[in-house]
Each structure stands twice: as structure tokens, then as C-alpha cells.
Amino acid sequence: MLVASVLGVRQFPSASADETYDAVIANGRVVDPESGLDSVRTVAIRDGKIAAISSAPLTGTATIDARGLVVAPGFIDLHEHGQDPRNYQFQARDGVTTSLELEAGTDDVEKWYALREGKSLINFGVSIGHIPVRMKVLGDPKGGLLPTGEAAHRPATAEELTKLSQEIDRGFRQGALAEGMGVNYTPGATHWEIVEMFKVAAKYGASVHVHLRYGGLKEPNTGLAALEEVLAAAAATGAPLHVVHITSMGLKYTPELIAMIEGAQHHGLDVTTECYPYTAGSTALQSAIFDPGWQENMGITFKDIQWAATGERLTADTFEKYRKQGGIVVIHSIPEEAARAAVSNPIVMIASDGMPITGPKVHPRGQATFSRVLGHYVREEKALDLMTALRKMTLMPAQRLEKRAPVFKNKGRIQVGVDADITIFDPARIIDKATYDDPLQPSEGISFVLVHGVLVVKDGQLVQGVFPGRATRAPISQ
Numbered sequence: 001m002l003v004a005s006v007l008g009v010r011q012f013p014s015a016s017a018d019e020t021y022d023a024v025i026a027n028g029r030v031v032d033p034e035s036g037l038d039s040v041r042t043v044a045i046r047d048g049k050i051a052a053i054s055s056a057p058l059t060g061t062a063t064i065d066a067r068g069l070v071v072a073p074g075f076i077d078l079h080e081h082g083q084d085p086r087n088y089q090f091q092a093r094d095g096v097t098t099s100l101e102l103e104a105g106t107d108d109v110e111k112w113y114a115l116r117e118g119k120s121l122i123n124f125g126v127s128i129g130h131i132p133v134r135m136k137v138l139g140d141p142k143g144g145l146l147p148t149g150e151a152a153h154r155p156a157t158a159e160e161l162t163k164l165s166q167e168i169d170r171g172f173r174q175g176a177l178a179e180g181m182g183v184n185y186t187p188g189a190t191h192w193e194i195v196e197m198f199k200v201a202a203k204y205g206a207s208v209h210v211h212l213r214y215g216g217l218k219e220p221n222t223g224l225a226a227l228e229e230v231l232a233a234a235a236a237t238g239a240p241l242h243v244v245h246i247t248s249m250g251l252k253y254t255p256e257l258i259a260m261i262e263g264a265q266h267h268g269l270d271v272t273t274e275c276y277p278y279t280a281g282s283t284a285l286q287s288a289i290f291d292p293g294w295q296e297n298m299g300i301t302f303k304d305i306q307w308a309a310t311g312e313r314l315t316a317d318t319f320e321k322y323r324k325q326g327g328i329v330v331i332h333s334i335p336e337e338a339a340r341a342a343v344s345n346p347i348v349m350i351a352s353d354g355m356p357i358t359g360p361k362v363h364p365r366g367q368a369t370f371s372r373v374l375g376h377y378v379r380e381e382k383a384l385d386l387m388t389a390l391r392k393m394t395l396m397p398a399q400r401l402e403k404r405a406p407v408f409k410n411k412g413r414i415q416v417g418v419d420a421d422i423t424i425f426d427p428a429r430i431i432d433k434a435t436y437d438d439p440l441q442p443s444e445g446i447s448f449v450l451v452h453g454v455l456v457v458k459d460g461q462l463v464q465g466v467f468p469g470r471a472t473r474a475p476i477s478q
């Protein structure tokens with residue numbers, strides 16, 4: 001024991017056939033992307049943690065028969081705007097055990113966590129968000145997720161810039177996991193404001209999750225130019241950078257954006273990225289993304305935009321009408337080759353960018369991203385292998401956050417001692433069922449999902465009345 005400790009070997013109680021665990025998951029194909037384990041094992045759970053992994057039989061008060069099924073770490077979604085009970089139900093059925101809102105974030109970290117504590121099906125977490133903080137400090141019409149007035153279009157004064165930094169700092173002291181930014185939605189923010197916001201994150205070793213300033217095809221407003229801005233901010237301040245939904249920013253230049261990020265990694269910058277497996281984006285029609293010039297920027301026109309409340313494609317007339325009214329649209333702008341390039345690339349994490357359920361035709365990504373990658377891109381298209389796909393949705397997101405929030409050292413893995421957040425699925429059957437026309441359909445082929453050892457999905461169905469989800473939060477320092 002002493003020798004092992006000195007050598008730095010983690011000590012775990014060895015599995016014993018005499019012990020009775022709270023639950024065992026028997027005979028499944030256990031996949032752990034960190035150790036590379038991909039073999040039939042029995043996993044035992046005690047007190048919400050994985051207590052043993054054995055090739056011999058183990059005994060539990062409850063037994064899950066996982067024969068023929070994959071036993072994987074629960075999926076960690078870095079980017080999910082739908083943070084309500086109904087969204088969590090769809091996410092659990094898509095294999096997600098930890099749902100994080102890190103792009104938009106919140107302006108009140110304390111309140112955000114308090115609202116969900118003890119009431120959540122799955123684990124949850126949030127960033128301190130530059131967008132909502134800017135809406136508060138610069139003043140913006142209330143009620144929306146995104147700014148439409150001064151907070152979108154006006155540069156901050158020197159006093160406001162100080163106030164923005166103070167508010168972001170306060171969010172970190174309250175345990176925000178990261179900093180969120182959406183420069184595309186706040187084009188009034190100067191390049192220097194971006195650097196100032198990165199400086200605060202650097203102080204806490206926290207990653208900045210950025211929706212880039214442009215998602216355009218036309219120089220000088222391309223995704224490449226926008227990526228240069230935040231790579232420079234990361235290099236100049238030392239803050240880790242995470243670029244969200246690389247495909248909707250890069251469009252046909254997605255491979256070039258990924259190559260830039262790969263190059264920056266090779267040269268020592270802490271920068272990562274993510275994608276969702278779809279050829280459409282989604283956002284609010286009243287936001288700055290649809291300021292004049294959007295057709296040329298994104299290479300699309302009215303008919304490529306779908307109104308989420310009804311599913312209708314827009315015209316010049318309905319565009320004007322709905323932009324005044326405000327609401328969510330689905331934007332068919334991403335080439336299939338871009339989606340495939342990102343989904344299959346081993347450095348690009350999977351994250352849904354799921355939307356709150358505001359209408360019958362919301363984007364399907366919040367309900368089905370993970371099963372779509374595993375069913376469509378892994379099994380049907382063979383665009384990537386199972387281990388790589390699971391790594392992109394479990395270990396990599398955990399590693400992105402674990403320096404800032406040590407709770408993630410115990411997630412994204414199937415190892416003795418980690419949290420029993422586990423997703424068990426049939427690799428031959430898993431598939432997304434949510435579509436643009438019928439997006440509120442739960443995924444299929446996910447048999448069991450456990451959060452802290454508690455079943456939230458059993459035999460493919462939601463378990464009612466359980467709330468094992470916990471806050472994932474960085475240390476509080478106020």
C-alpha cells in the first residue's frame with residue numbers, strides 16, 4: 001500500500017465476489033476512452049460511484065443485464081441552451097448525464113444553480129455569460145436570450161468595460177464553470193473588449209466558449225478572420241479557448257477552421273472546439289446575425305430559413321414580420337461535407353447546442369445529437385469508430401473543464417472511483433428519431449441511463465419522480 005502510494009498508483013478496493021453492491025451492470029461491453037478498455041466486464045456501483053469493474057461475476061441488490069449492449073460514460077454536453085425539466089428528459093433519452101450551458105451562460109450564477117438544485121433529472125452547469133452581462137450593463141430590451149438593442153450594437157464606454165470585467169469576475173467567484181461569449185450577437189464589442197474579457201477568464205484558468213464574431217463566407221467577415229481574433233486573445237492573455245459549433249461558423253471553410261485549431265494546439269495553445277451533427281443552425285431571428293448583409297455573409301436566402309413556431313420557410317415579407325415579432329428560426333446553411341468533416345475529426349468534440357422547446361418545430365439537435373452521431377455517422381456512414389465517437393462526447397468535454405472544476409475528473413470515464421454517470425445503449429439499434437419536421441421525438445436504442453448511480457432511463461423509458469442530477473460547479477471563492 002505504502003509503496004504503491006509512493007509510486008503514485010491509485011489504490012482501489014479490489015472486487016470481491018462475497019460483497020453485495022448497490023447495483024451491478026452485468027456482461028456489457030465496457031468502453032472507457034481514457035484507458036482504452038473495450039471488453040466485456042461487470043461494473044459494480046456503490047453510493048453513486050463505480051466501486052468495481054471485473055471480468056468475474058459480481059453481486060448487486062439490483063442487476064442490469066447489459067449483454068449485447070455498450071456500457072459507456074454518460075455523455076457530457078458542453079453546449080445546451082435547453083435547461084428545463086422537459087429538455088432534460090429528451091437529453092437523458094439521448095444518453096446525456098451532464099448538460100451544460102456554456103455559450104450564452106447566465107448573468108447570475110448563484111441564482112441559476114439554486115433554481116435547479118435538487119430538482120434535476122441530470123447534472124447541470126453554467127458559465128458566466130458575456131452576452132447577458134453586456135445586456136445588463138449596457139441596457140437592452142428585457143426578455144430575450146439575445147440582445148437586440150444597445151448591448152448588440154454599441155461599444156462599451158470605459159466605465160462599462162470596467163463593470164463588465166467586474167461582473168464576469170463575480171460569476172467566476174460564484175463557481176461558473178467557464179466564460180461564455182457570442183461576439184456575433186454583440187458586434188458592438190470592440191476587439192479590445194474581447195481581450196479584456198479573456199483576461200478575466202485567464203485569472204481563473206477558465207476556458208472561454210466563443211461563438212465567433214462572424215460565420216460568413218465573404219472576406220473580410222469570414223469565420224477564419226473571426227477565429228484569428230480569439231486565437232490572438234487566447235495567446236495574448238493565456239485564457240483557454242473553446243470555439244463552439246465550428247460548422248455553422250466555418251460553413252464550407254470548416255476544414256480550414258479545424259486546421260487552424262489543430263495548428264494552434266500543436267504550437268502550444270490551449271484551444272478546443274465542438275460541433276453538432278446537422279446541416280442547419282438555429283437562433284433568434286431578431287438577433288444581430290440577421291442584420292443587413294446576412295444573405296451574402298451566409299450564402300443563403302429567405303427560403304433557407306424556417307420559422308420554428310410553424311415550420312414554414314420564410315419569404316421577404318414574412319422575414320420582416322417575424323423579425324419584428326421575434327422568435328426562433330432554423331437556418332439551413334451548413335454543407336453536409338462540413339458536418340461530416342467536423343463529426344469525424346478526432347479533435348472536434350460533440351455538443352448539441354440544443355434550444356429551449358419554444359415551438360413544435362424547434363431544431364432536433366437538443367433531442368438527438370448524440371444518438372445521431374452514434375447511429376448515423378458511426379454505424380450507418382462509418383465516418384468514425386465507436387471509441388473515437390465516445391471519446392468526443394465523454395472524456396474530451398470532461399478534460400476541457402477539469403482544471404477549472406475538479407468534479408469533472410470523476411466524469412467522462414468508466415473507472416473505479418468515478419461518479420456512476422453511465423449510458424448503456426445498443427450499438428446496432430441506437431438512432432436519432434427527432435427530425436426538422438418532427439423534432440420532439442426521443443432517440444431510440446438507449447436502454448439504461450444512470451446519474452450518480454440512479455436510473456433515469458430504464459428499458460428505454462424515462463423513470464418518473466427521480467432527481468439525481470447535481471450541480472457541476474467550480475470552487476466558490478467569494
Ligand SMILES: [Zn+2]
Binds near residue numbers: 103182211244245
Ligand atoms: Zn451559438
